[in-house]
Every structure is written in structure tokens, then in C-alpha cells.
Amino acid sequence: MERNPNENDFLENNLPENIPFNSQDSIFSSNLFLDGDGEIILTQTSDKLHWKSIESVLNGQDPSSCFGIELVSKSETTLCFSDIYSAEFIDLGLVHEASFRNARGPLLGQSFEMYRFTIRGVQKSKTQPSVLVPSLYTFGHKDAQTCQMWVNRINDFLNMDEARPKNLMVFVHPKSGKGLGCKVWETVAPTFSQAKVKTKVTVTERAGQALDIMSSITNKELRSYDGVVAVGGDGFFNEILNGLLLSRHKSSYPPRPTEINHPVEKNGNGPVLDANGDIRDPSDSGEDESPLLKQSTNLRTGEDSCQTAEDLEFSFPNEKFRFGIIPAGSTDAIVICTTGARDAITSALQIVLGKAVCLDVAQVVRWKKTCTSKDEPCVRYAASFAGYGFYGDVITESEKYRWMGPKRYDYAGTKVFLRHRSYEAEVAYVEVESEKKNIGLEKESSGNWTKGLWSLLKKSERVACSANCGICKTKAGHTSARCPSLEPYSKDSRWLKSRGRFLSVGAAVISCRNEKAPDGLVADAHLSDGFLHLILIKDCPHAFYLCHLLQLAKKDGNPLDFEFVEHHKTPAFTFTSFGKESIWNVDGELFQAHQLSAQVFRGLINLFASGPEA
Numbered sequence: 042m043e044r045n046p047n048e049n050d051f052l053e054n055n056l057p058e059n060i061p062f063n064s065q066d067s068i069f070s071s072n073l074f075l076d077g078d079g080e081i082i083l084t085q086t087s088d089k090l091h092w093k094s095i096e097s098v099l100n101g102q103d104p105s106s107c108f109g110i111e112l113v114s115k116s117e118t119t120l121c122f123s124d125i126y127s128a129e130f131i132d133l134g135l136v137h138e139a140s141f142r143n144a145r146g147p148l149l150g151q152s153f154e155m156y157r158f159t160i161r162g163v164q165k166s167k168t169q170p171s172v173l174v175p176s177l178y179t180f181g182h183k184d185a186q187t188c189q190m191w192v193n194r195i196n197d198f199l200n201m202d203e204a205r206p207k208n209l210m211v212f213v214h215p216k217s218g219k220g221l222g223c224k225v226w227e228t229v230a231p232t233f234s235q236a237k238v239k240t241k242v243t244v245t246e247r248a249g250q251a252l253d254i255m256s257s258i259t260n261k262e263l264r265s266y267d268g269v270v271a272v273g274g275d276g277f278f279n280e281i282l283n284g285l286l287l288s289r290h291k292s293s294y295p296p297r298p299t300e301i302n303h304p305v306e307k308n309g310n311g312p313v314l315d316a317n318g319d320i321r322d323p324s325d326s327g328e329d330e331s332p333l334l335k336q337s338t339n340l341r342t343g344e345d346s347c348q349t350a351e352d353l354e355f356s357f358p359n360e361k362f363r364f365g366i367i368p369a370g371s372t373d374a375i376v377i378c379t380t381g382a383r384d385a386i387t388s389a390l391q392i393v394l395g396k397a398v399c400l401d402v403a404q405v406v407r408w409k410k411t412c413t414s415k416d417e418p419c420v421r422y423a424a425s426f427a428g429y430g431f432y433g434d435v436i437t438e439s440e441k442y443r444w445m446g447p448k449r450y451d452y453a454g455t456k457v458f459l460r461h462r463s464y465e466a467e468v469a470y471v472e473v474e475s476e477k478k479n480i481g482l483e484k485e486s487s488g489n490w491t492k493g494l495w496s497l498l499k500k501s502e503r504v505a506c507s508a509n510c511g512i513c514k515t516k517a518g519h520t521s522a523r524c525p526s527l528e529p530y531s532k533d534s535r536w537l538k539s540r541g542r543f544l545s546v547g548a549a550v551i552s553c554r555n556e557k558a559p560d561g562l563v564a565d566a567h568l569s570d571g572f573l574h575l576i577l578i579k580d581c582p583h584a585f586y587l588c589h590l591l592q593l594a595k596k597d598g599n600p601l602d603f604e605f606v607e608h609h610k611t612p613a614f615t616f617t618s619f620g621k622e623s624i625w626n627v628d629g630e631l632f633q634a635h636q637l638s639a640q641v642f643r644g645l646i647n648l649f650a651s652g653p654e655a
């Protein structure tokens with residue numbers, strides 16, 4: 042049937058009988074021209090756009106292959122509104138008919154001059170399900186008004202979606218990773234303008250600048266934004282997170298190590314129970330509170346605070362205000378764990394589409410910087426990891442070689458590994474009921490450096506975090522940032538203690554997947570499970586430690602299934618060093634602490650991300 046592409050007409054109530062649309066679903070339909078394809082019928086339903094080639098509609102056949110010639114385009118496409126981020130009118134121009142592909146390559150079809158509009162959406166990469174790829178469709182019609190009407194209809198839909206950001210603060214770290222921070226931003230900036238998201242961009246000139254801006258911005262101004270985006274690495278994200286939380290998150294601190302009076306001893310042979318455990322409620326901190334601790338309590342109750350009532354309104358978790366990360370760093374573990382990919386475009390698309398995922402955040406409180414310094418609490422928030430010993434030494438060493446870029450971690454890691462130092466320390470952590478059975482199993486299978494039965498059971502129980510993760514969504518749990526009255530642990534919580542020589546002490550908030558450790562340090566850590574995954578690596582022969590590191594570097598490896606490795610899921614722990622060393626690594630940044638404690642706040646922040654695809 043010969044059709045003139047300029048004879049576009051509305052087909053609603055006028056569709057030929059053989060058009061397989063459910064007319065009840067169909068809100069609106071038009072006969073349009075799709076660039077690179079030909080005439081189509083575009084239909085809008087309550088949640089998607091759908092188009093079908095007019096040829097296939099009229100002839101009831103699929104024209105994607107004809108006489109051995111394969112059409113480049115598919116005859117039928119569906120685009121959910123949740124996957125669309127832009128619709129734009131683009132005036133008069135050429136629109137091309139379907140191109141054919143034969144053995145010699147694509148052949149161009151006829152072209153027509155028409156008014157046009159574009160729709161931009163996303164689709165999953167065929168090879169990597171977590172990677173999003175932008176898609177662009179150009180439609181044509183002889184009548185400008187028809188094009189404009191479609192653009193308005195689609196934009197009305199997109200504007201109704203309150204999850205999508207309209208106004209964002211963006212911080213770009215130009216020297217991040219390989220020094221490509223600005224280039225990365227230039228690559229993704231068009232996505233934000235296409236999606237009509239306003240951005241206030243600051244390219245940092247020094248370390249600490251983003252923190253200063255985030256902490257000094259008034260809450261009123263902050264509320265005019267839908268979130269803040271870091272273009273950089275984990276350390277840069279950490280700086281922004283701290284800038285926002287340090288002055289605004291209201292909570293009492295976890296107890297200091299000296300407050301854990303009678304923790305249950307655990308000398309590497311399973312726990313020894315002590316009925317006299319007396320743990321003070323951290324909110325009853327007593328008279329010897331430091332000024333900072335007092336300030337925190339005041340912030341919580343609102344008493345004697347220098348902040349105005351308006352300032353107090355910016356609370357956490359905050360459903361509206363989200364964080365975003367566009368990866369440009371050396372490790373980018375937070376991006377990999379929250380999007381499943383290390384891809385700037387994927388991150389940008391997830392941001393403009395308004396995806397959301399909750400993230401646990403650890404509050405790390407340093408009580409003593411060195412063994413001789415005075416008690417003075419100093420707080421840092423961590424979104425991925427806090428570690429001592431090996432991890433602290435690697436970060437200290439790697440800072441000397443920042444000029445090497447991401448390779449500095451390999452070099453520093455090798456140097457520190459060859460030194461094979463261990464550190465005397467004491468760690469106390471809150472026992473979690475559901476974890477008791479694991480400790481029992483661990484004890485039963487002890488006696489070997491590897492854990493035999495225990496490792497098999499643990500491996501089969503592993504559930505990695507993924508998009509729409511059931512574990513992260515469970516409301517029940519020992520801790521919830523959504524309910525500020527709930528502390529991560531209670532007055533009755535029992536603390537267990539481990540003292541000895543450690544190669545490292547680490548607490549992972551998330552799995553910490555990265556390109557060097559494909560499953561992360563803790564494969565079954567979740568974005569919002571409400572746990573710190575405490576990993577204690579006891580002093581062991583050099584070769585055994587190497588085995589642990591090799592397992593860490595392997596896909597489906599078992600880095601924690603060694604007798605010298607303890608893994609405890611806990612909402613809080615304390616740490617005291619018994620040597621001179623006191624270097625911690627908090628989200629990849631140096632933090633000197635001789636005595637510290639940490640607690641996790643479940644789902645404290647929201648991120649523009651959808652979680653990794655399984």
C-alpha cells in the first residue's frame with residue numbers, strides 16, 4: 042500500500058482493525074515518521090510509549106527481514122516513561138526512510154523534510170546488564186504543532202515524576218584518578234542539560250574545599266537542591282558526605298573503648314561468656330563529656346543550640362536530598378557497589394532518571410589521636426570502609442606516590458605486603474543474635490588454617506546485594522536510621538572482645554567491590570543491611586596472608602574463609618591500639634586514631650543509583 046509520509050493523521054478511534062493495540066491502554070496515538078525507519082504509529086499508554094511500523098500494522102507482518110535483506114531497525118519498540126529522560130522539539134530537517142542492509146553494508150533510503158522531535162531514553166547494555174546505554178529516536182511530522190504536542194505530553198509525564206532531580210550541586214575534582222575529572226564531567230554534562238536538570242558546578246582547587254562549601258551552605262539554600270553530585274573518587278565523595286553530615290546529623294556517639302567495662306573475652310577460640318557486661322547507654326555519657334560530645338547531644342535535643350529552627354529542619358535520612366557519584370577516581374568502589382558498573386554515563390543516566398537506593402553510613406569517632414594525646418572526640422563518616430594496619434599502611438605509603446595515579450595502590454600494596462607487619466590491638470564489638478550460630482560453626486571447624494565445612498556453608502549462604510535487594514528492604518532489624526530513637530545497639534547489647542596481634546582490622550559498610558577485588562572484601566555485605574562487617578586478620582605466616590589476598594583478587598574467591606580471618610556482622614565496635622601505630626584508612630583517606638569507636642546508621646543517606654543488576 043503506497044502511503045505519503047506527509048499525510049500524517051491521528052489514528053485514535055480510527056485505527057485499522059488489525060492493529061494489535063489494546064485500545065483501553067492506548068491514551069493517544071499518532072501516525073509519525075521515525076528517522077532511519079519509516080512510517081510508524083506512536084502510541085502513548087499510561088506508563089509507556091510504543092511504536093510499530095505502519096507496514097507491519099497494515100500487512101500483519103514483520104518487515105525486519107524481506108527477500109534476504111535485513112532491515113536495520115526493528116518494527117516494534119516499547120519505551121517505558123521510567124526509561125525516558127528527554128523529549129525535545131527540533132524544527133524542520135531531513136528524516137530518512139528505513140535503510141537496508143545487504144552483504145555490502147547499509148543502504149540509505151529516501152529522505153523527507155519535516156518538523157521533528159527527539160526522545161532520549163536508556164537501555165541496558167547487551168553484554169553488561171548494569172551498564173546503561175543512551176538511545177535516541179527522532180520522529181517527524183509535516184505539522185510542527187503535532188511534534189510540539191508530543192513533546193509537551195512526554196515532558197508533562199516526566200515532570201510529574203517527583204523522584205527526578207531538577208536542581209543539583211556538582212563538585213568536580215579535576216585531579217581525581219588519572220586527572221580526568223573535568224573531562225569526565227564534560228562527557229556527562231550534556232545528559233544533564235538534555236534532561237533539563239540545572240547544575241551548579243564547582244571545580245575544586247584544593248582538598249577540603251568541597252567539605253567547606255557543604256558545611257557552610259545554609260540549610261535553606263541546601264533545600265533548594267535535590268542533591269549533590271561528586272565527580273571524582275571515593276575520597277572526594279567522603280569529603281562531601283562529611284561536609285553535609287558533620288554539622289547536621291544528630292546522634293549520640295558510640296561508647297569509647299574505656300566505657301566497655303566487661304566485654305566478653307574472645308581469645309581466638311570462640312567467645313567466653315561474661316554475665317557482668319555493663320555497657321552504658323551512649324546517650325547517658327556522664328559528666329566527663331567533651332565539648333563536641335555535648336554539642337552532639339544538644340543537636341539531638343535541640344537545646345542550647347546555636348542553630349536556628351529552620352536549620353534544624355535538614356534531617357537525615359532525607360528522602361528528597363540524594364547523593365550522586367560520577368566515577369573519576371582511582372578505585373570507585375562506592376560507584377561499583379551502587380550501580381554495578383564503573384561507567385560515568387551509567388551513573389549520569391541513573392541520576393537524571395531519579396533512581397534511588399539507601400546506603401548505610403558508619404560514624405567513626407576518634408577518642409585519641411596518639412597514645413599520648415588528650416581525649417578529644419573527632420568524627421568522620423564513612424560510606425564504604427574504615428581499616429587499620431595493612432589498610433592504613435597502604436594509604437600512608439600510597440600518598441607518597443600520588444603522582445603515579447591509580448597504579449600507586451599496586452606499588453604501595455606490594456611494599457606494605459613485603460613488610461608484613463602486625464599490630465597489637467583490642468577490638469570490642471556488639472554481638473548480634475543472628476550471628477551466634479555462625480560463631481558456633483566456626484568453632485567446630487577450627488583447628489585448620491582453612492575453615493572446611495564452615496567455608497562451604499558460608500559460601501552457599503552468600504547473597505550478594507543487587508537492584509531491589511530484599512535484604513536491604515527489610516524493615517525489621519536491630520537498627521534503622523529512619524527511626525532516630527533507635528540506636529544501632531541497645532543498653533542490653535552484649536559486647537565481645539578480641540585482643541591480639543592483627544595484620545589488619547577493617548570494617549566494611551558495603552561489599553567494597555572494585556576492579557582489583559571483583560566480589561569485594563565482603564561479598565555478602567549489603568548497601569543497607571545495617572551492619573558493619575568487621576574483618577579481623579590475625580597475625581599469620583606471610584604465605585597465608587598472600588593466599589587471603591589472592592582470594593580477594595579472584596572472582597568467586599573466599600578471602601574470609603581462613604582460620605586467621607574473623608568476620609563479624611555488628612552495628613558497632615571499639616578499637617584500641619597497643620603500639621605506636623595509629624593510622625586508619627577511612628574511605629581511602631588517612632585518619633590518625635589510636636583509640637576509636639564506630640557505629641553504623643542504617644539507610645542514613647539516599648543515593649541516585651539503582652543497585653547492581655544481578
Ligand SMILES: Nc1ncnc2c1ncn2[C@@H]1O[C@H](COP(=O)(O)OP(=O)(O)OP(=O)(O)O)[C@@H](O)[C@H]1O
Binds near residue numbers: 217280371374
Ligand atoms: N582540587 C584538588 N586538588 C587536590 N586534592 C583535591 C582537590 N579536590 C579534592 N581533593 C582531594 O583529593 C582526595 C582524593 O580524591 P579522589 O577520591 O577523587 O581521588 P582518588 O584518590 O584518585 O580516587 P579513589 O578515592 O577512588 O581511590 C580527596 O581527599 C579530595 O578531598
